[in-house]
Amino acid sequence: MSKSLKKAYLWLIILFLYAPILVLMVLSFNDSRSRATWGGFTFRWYIELFKDRDILLALYYTLAIGLLSSVIATIIGTFAAIGIFGYKKLSYSLVKNISYIPVINADIVTGVSLMLMFVFLGINQGFFTLLLAHITFNIPYIIFSVLPKLHQMDIHVYEAALDLGANPFMSIIKVVIPEIRPGIITGFLLAFTLSIDDFVISFFTSGPGVTNLSIEIYSMARRGINPKINALSTLMFVVVMALLLIVNKRSASNTEKKVRRDI
């Protein structure tokens, strides 16, 4: 097949992926409640969006849960990965496989299982249970970002640190963690984005008065079309794009650094 035909096909797919988002973005500036007629340019929906207390509160919870859960998950998960790395074959694959369950399991099953657990423990559902749930599904992503870096790492650097007089804990803090830092950072970013994006698990584990943006969007969308959602989509898309660009630039300069060090 010719190259231009392949290119055309790819662009068709890209159009399919972007068209709905672009339509939302255009409509967010439309001064008409109707979706199909242009009523003039306006910032009205953005202003209304920022006046909506529920949405602002949901935004606050989203960011708070996202940041807290990813930081805590990064700490627990990094140490977990270092520990698991030293396991014998059988326990290694057992723990690895169990940790893999939240990654591959249907979100709805993870959600209801955690909900059952919280009921079982007698914890009232709210901010705290939401946080616990997010930490739970975040940790595996940290572990699976860090483990490959541990495998790539020269195991002798740890032994060298011990040999030079550092105790095991110091060796890990001073030598091992810097070696696996790229994996930790990737895991953290992944955890953060997954947390702010999550809907299903949050839906089952949060309680009255505590919602994140996804839950808020769901309840608004269920009530029908709302131009404020268009404005919110546009803002979120712009933020995601900016974040991705930053992350990309970072990783590009990282590879450059790495290449330079390799030389």
Added chain:
Amino acid sequence: MSDYIIQLNNISKVFEDGFVALDNLNLSIKKNEFLTLLGPSGCGKTTTLRIIGGFEMPTEGEIVFQGQKINDLPPHKRKVNTVFQKYALFTHLNVFDNVAFGLKISKTPKNEIKERVREMLNLVNLQGFEKRQVESLSGGQQQRVAIARALVNRPEVLLLDEPLGALDLKMRKDMQIELKKMQEKLGITFIYVTHDQEEALSMSDSIVILNEGIVQQIDTPINIYNEPKNAFVADFIGESNIIDGTMLQDKLVHFCNKDIPCIDTGFAKNEKVDVVIRPEDIDIKNLSDAQWTGKVTSVIFKGVHYDITVESSDGFVWLLQNTDRQYEGDTIGMSVDPDDIHIMKKVIDL
């Protein structure tokens, strides 16, 4: 029809990034010849092979196969087969299916496929390996599968792209002998790419030396070694002392502060030349009989001989190979027979 099976006429290849891989290459390959393309990495030898195989289009020039121009023929329609550098075996197929791949594509009858694959596996000493997965084989065995997979199609020409590069030394030596035997037995033209000069010398009927996309010399191994056409060839084939000299007259050359008799003729008077002397051609003499004297700066034992470096009074550092041990710091005498001195035209650097 000529007795050449493949002719490359005025082939040039310029890559998209402007890199000139081949510059006006002319090459004629005889039937049943074992021809080796030899040169340092980036010299264009693999590109030449890929052009013959059809994986690369020349920017200019024509490829003639059995008297017909085949520039536009896609790889799968060419009657040549390739043994790839890292074997490129199909990991989803077992040994039998790997070897049978080409025959199945050409819709050969089942019985014949069975027969020919068996025959080929016998030839490469892999009888009984039919059902094995290719990943479970050693490097040498994978190599044999790759050779069998190409040869089973009975190509007119077999292209081999550094096929032994990934093997260890011992295995490489064994495979060199086997490949040469196979080629003689099957009577197929082999075009062989390598950067290993020893390999080239020991296997080939003729060698093409390439550097920076330009043919330096095409000749038999013996002539290449004994009569290198220029300093690059001399340096690339074996080790050499390459010294700046001036041709005083026919059979007399001036270098290292001496006028030395040689056997070369046909140079202009006072023409600047490269003087090439093989390390093993330098004799160690008494100081009084010697053409030059110098101080031994290092002695390294190499098994059969010693590598000896000697710095002569004019500052040139000589490499000698001699079976007699010398000692660092000693002053020794050196001489060279006239017919061991090779005079070459200077390659003008652009």
Added chain:
Amino acid sequence: MRRWLSYPYLVWMIMFITVPLLLIVFYAFTKQTDGGIVFSLDHFRQILDPLYLKVFLRSFKIAFISMLICLLIGYPVALFLSSKDFSQKSTYLMLIVIPMWMNFLLRTYAWLTLLENNGIFNKLLEFLGFGKVQFLYSEGAVILGTVYNFLPFMILPIYSVMVKIDESVISAAQDLGANSFQVLLKVMIPLSLPGVISGITMVFMPAVSTFVISRLLGGGQFALIGNIIEQQFLLTGNWGFGSALSFVLMVLVIISMFFMNANERNGKESML
């Protein structure tokens, strides 16, 4: 290294991964009677009730069709992107990945705006002189939403397997007489199979368990397993039945995990 570093996580893992799943198993296989809690398969029997069986089959049908469409659309994308004559691979890849980072609900909501009765598609049809079409709240809308949301999950794993296929293996096939179609059939497809399998599971699993897409684009009419589970836990309070449904989904996950593992093992052998 230091195994004790993982102990906090082990406690966490048992409390929030293992025990919760055991609770699901417990609720699924027991029921409350006057004589206390007893083992029972009643909840699984309930699945076989024609009313729920229909939902079950519909979920699988929609997930399967969506997965198939993703595969048919996505495979060529991965194939073209991984071919060597394609420069700017990473730019195209970025373009395909970015929508994945957009909030899942917003992506689904976007189609709500496009497909509704006063939406752009219908306005367009009206403008062209056709009548309005009820796009929304149909099986087609649910499938469309599913394909749209999960297409990148099909493309990425296939692509990542394909770019690792050694270029010289393709050259070798051509060298042995295979034309481009035979190269695709006999080399590319078999070698990319591991990617296809993980793509299939990555699309099928979320598709079969979704309750958002079916709720927003299917309205109430096209309830899927996910919707029934949600109902049991948040509305009717029949945790036993909800757990039994969740248990079925878990078994499905375990089966697919087994497939992926077998795949990985084959992959590892090939490394040795």
